[in-house]
Each structure stands twice: as C-alpha cells, then as structure tokens.
Amino acid sequence: MSEKPRFVQEGEKLLAGDKLANYLDFGDFVKENKASKIATTKPTSHYSRWAVKYKKRMICHFRAYNDYWFISFFKSVDINQYEPFISSEMKAYILTKIAINPGCSSCEGRKDRLILGKHYDAVCGCHLLCFRNPEGEDLERAKELLLITKRVVDAQG
Numbered sequence: 001m002s003e004k005p006r007f008v009q010e011g012e013k014l015l016a017g018d019k020l021a022n023y024l025d026f027g028d029f030v031k032e033n034k035a036s037k038i039a040t041t042k043p044t045s046h047y048s049r050w051a052v053k054y055k056k057r058m059i060c061h062f063r064a065y066n067d068y069w070f071i072s073f074f075k076s077v078d079i080n081q082y083e084p085f086i087s088s089e090m091k092a093y094i095l096t097k098i099a100i101n102p103g104c105s106s107c108e109g110r111k112d113r114l115i116l117g118k119h120y121d122a123v124c125g126c127h128l129l130c131f132r133n134p135e136g137e138d139l140e141r142a143k144e145l146l147l148i149t150k151r152v153v154d155a156q157g
Contacts, residue, residue, distance in 0.1 A: 007037060010048040014064040022135050023069045026062060029143050035059065035150065052146065059149040060142075071142045074128040077149055079115055081156070085148050091116050093141060097131070099124040 004012075011023050027050070030037050035054045040061065049063045062071040073079075083091070098115060100123055107125040115123070124130075131142045 006039065007050065011064055011069075014046065014048060014066060015069060016067070018135060019067065019069060019133055022133070022139055023062070023064060026071065026134075026139065026142065030146070033147060033150070035146065037062075054150050055153055057153055059153065060146060068133050070127075070130055070132045071134060072127040072130045073142075073145055073149065075126060077152060079128060081152050082148060083116060085151050085155075090141075090144070090148075094129060094145075097129050099127050099130045 003009075007027050008024060011020055011027070015023055027037060030052050035052050037050045037052050040049045040051045046066045047063070049061060051058045051061045053059065057077070058075070059077060060071055060073045061075070063069060079094070082094075086094070095116060095118055098120060100120065111123050111125040113120050113123055113125075115128075129145075131138050134142050
C-alpha cells in the first residue's frame, strides 16, 4: 500500500472533520484543474503552506494551521484585471470579502487601493481576498475564482 501524499498527511495532522474534508477537497480541485500545489514551507507540528501555481505563476495559496485553514487570492495577480472575466454578482461577492486588516504583521494593512472600482483606504496587501475555513458557498466561490484566475493568466499570455 502506498503512503499518503504529503499534502494529505499534513492536513490530517492539522485539521479534522469538515475542515479537513474541505481542505482536501480544495487540494483535489487544484489538481483536477491542471494547477500545481507546491509546499512553500517545511511543515511544522502546527503549520503547512501550499502555493497554487499555473503557468509558473502563483495564483493563490492556502494554509493549514492548528484547527483552521484558509485560501488567499490576489497577492500576485492584479484583482483589477479580473473585471472582464467576472459577473456583476461575482464582483459584488468579491467586494464583500476584501480583507480590511489593519493588524497584518507583514504589510500592516495600510495599502490604499482601488479595487474593482471601489476605493479602500487600508486593505491587507498580503491576503487581499481570504477565505477562512471555507465551506458551502465560500468554498465554491474560491474554486470559481481559481478557474477565473487561470483565465486571467491565459489572457495575459
């Protein structure tokens, strides 16, 4: 019997129940849609991080910590390039999920930005759109955004 992939092993160490199931589901979705997930840190007893790459570009990343996980978009692909690829419904959804995070330890959450036509005084530049413990609609939207991001990258050549 073959050993479980590292991605699964790490998830099982850090998450349980529905959180683990959703984390593994997203990882499987990444693979099914011809993107690659690459570990970006050495796993610890409480942390694991994976970059999702498509055509050598990071299109999102996801992390597992003790008992929670998240998916983060738009660190390396400009969110404003999405406008031609998203519906008005998806645009409204994205705008409700923008991370206004003045306490971010990396960027200090102080980036002034225009995002899909809406001005924000201070948004997190590290995790602009972050789904924490996504399930249901949030998990489906994250999957949809992954596919949209691939189309944006394809359009950029």
